[in-house]
Amino acid sequence: MEMTSRNNTSGASVFPAPPVPNTRAFAVSMFAIFGLTVFTADYINLRSSVSHHLRVDDPVIAVNDDMLRSSGVVGDLKVPDEVTQDIADAAMPRPVMTTFFEPVEGGCCGMTQQGHENLVASWKRAWESFGWETRVLTANRARKHPSYELLDQKLKESNVSEYDRRCFWRWLGMALDDDPLGGWMSDYDLFPLTLTGYKGLELMSKPGFKTYGGHVPALIHADQQSWERIVQMMIDNLYPDMNIDFISDMMVLEYLHRNYKEEDMGVTTWEFDLWKKFPYKRVPGQENPVIDCTLVQGNLAAHLSHRGAQEAQEVTHTYPKIQEEMKEGEYAEFRAQAADVMMRDLAQCIEPNIH
Known part of the structure; x- marks a missing residue:
């Protein structure tokens, strides 16, 4: 029951390393490094928002195609390949x-x-x-x-x-x-x-x-x-x-x-x-269920249906631990709170793949 693409078409190198240091060249170089660093930080913040369960509304900074598709060198700054790919992905429109x-x-x-x-x-x-x-x-x-x-x-x-x-x-x-x-x-x-x-x-x-x-x-x-x-x-x-x-x-x-x-x-x-309930598992020695990254990575989404939530609470005991005091049979009423916990716990499965 949810575009506009942002593309830069310039093919020229915008921030060449100057043969002779001078004040203006130094300023341009610093601007390039700062701009790319800010953009990368914004993107990482977007990806990390899974763990904080917040939306990042910062505008996407325009990045030249050379930054995205070249060998990753901007002036004297070497940008790792995975970072340039992440920046390219960040510029995609949102469905x-x-x-x-x-x-x-x-x-x-x-x-x-x-x-x-x-x-x-x-x-x-x-x-x-x-x-x-x-x-x-x-x-x-x-x-x-x-x-x-x-x-x-x-x-x-x-x-x-x-x-x-x-x-x-x-x-x-x-x-x-x-x-x-x-x-x-x-x-x-x-x-x-x-x-x-x-x-x-x-x-x-x-x-x-x-x-x-x-x-x-x-x-x-x-x-x-x-x-x-x-x-x-x-x-x-x-x-x-x-x-x-x-x-x-x-x-x-x-x-x-x-x-x-x-x-x-x-x-x-x-x-x-789709996974039919909360993607958690029981681990010996731990009081509360833990996120199951195998289940997370093998499914597009989790359907926290009435039946799935009931099974998680009463049968498999894989209903996430929430702060509210939940009485017997209230598994449906508190799905929002449990879903918030799940979205924060997803960071354990996703963040290692960011870097």
């Missing part, structure tokens, strides 16, 4: 990760309304710390779709709950994107593990409907035509006596995949690259 949130008055699904709002805020911080812009759609957006009334009437006739009706509305919101490349949509309980903004740009270059949670619509990218195609297929197949366990967008998506060819659905990727 947008979108989620949908329209509160159910009084809360639902084992959570207060405040608990849901806390989770949305945590979701936003997490994706922005991974190099994404974020966007939260609401019911107002969905109501603008020409098929809203028809879809919602069918949902009411099928006695679909308030919460599950909202899950269908988000598809309408995504189908309204005017960008022909469409966009990303995630649940607001989905948090990035390896899916940086840079990787998101790579994945979105492939056309069609791409789901990375299989029939669970926790992480999807689709172009505008594909979003609209799936919306219309859902509407056409939605009836109270559908041959599914219960009517939700997840079950209807599975129904479509079971009854239609992928090419008819416009599917180009149908994978499961």
Whole structure:
């Protein structure tokens, strides 16, 4: 449920080492070193924001192509290859990760309304710390779709709950994107593990409907035509006596995949690259669970679903240690706080790869 690229085209060397030292040359050289150092520091701060769970909003400093693509020599300053590559990556535009949130008055699904709002805020911080812009759609957006009334009437006739009706509305919101490349949509309980903004740009270059949670619509990218195609297929197949366990967008998506060819659905990727709960493990001798870097590095994101959070708290005991006093059965309510802890702990898996 979230560009402009910044490119410098000059091919000339901007900061040549002068044959004879003089005041002006020395000043230019110092400016070059200072500028590159500040830029590198800004970039490292962006990457380190995973550990602090904060977004870095500093503007990207313009860097000449010679700095990025040459041997790494700027005047007398030798820049390591990995640093020049990191600087090049930092100049990439940010994709947008979108989620949908329209509160159910009084809360639902084992959570207060405040608990849901806390989770949305945590979701936003997490994706922005991974190099994404974020966007939260609401019911107002969905109501603008020409098929809203028809879809919602069918949902009411099928006695679909308030919460599950909202899950269908988000598809309408995504189908309204005017960008022909469409966009990303995630649940607001989905948090990035390896899916940086840079990787998101790579994945979105492939056309069609791409789901990375299989029939669970926790992480999807689709172009505008594909979003609209799936919306219309859902509407056409939605009836109270559908041959599914219960009517939700997840079950209807599975129904479509079971009854239609992928090419008819416009599917180009149908994978499961998500971890289903908190990526933690128990370590003998340690009271609290620890982040499992193998799980982190092997998945795009972690889906901190109700069921996954319950299993982590009550079965595997891999629910992160949070400051709040959590009573039995409150695993869903405190997912935002647990997600914040997880995002800080991710630094143990990511930071060693920065340098």
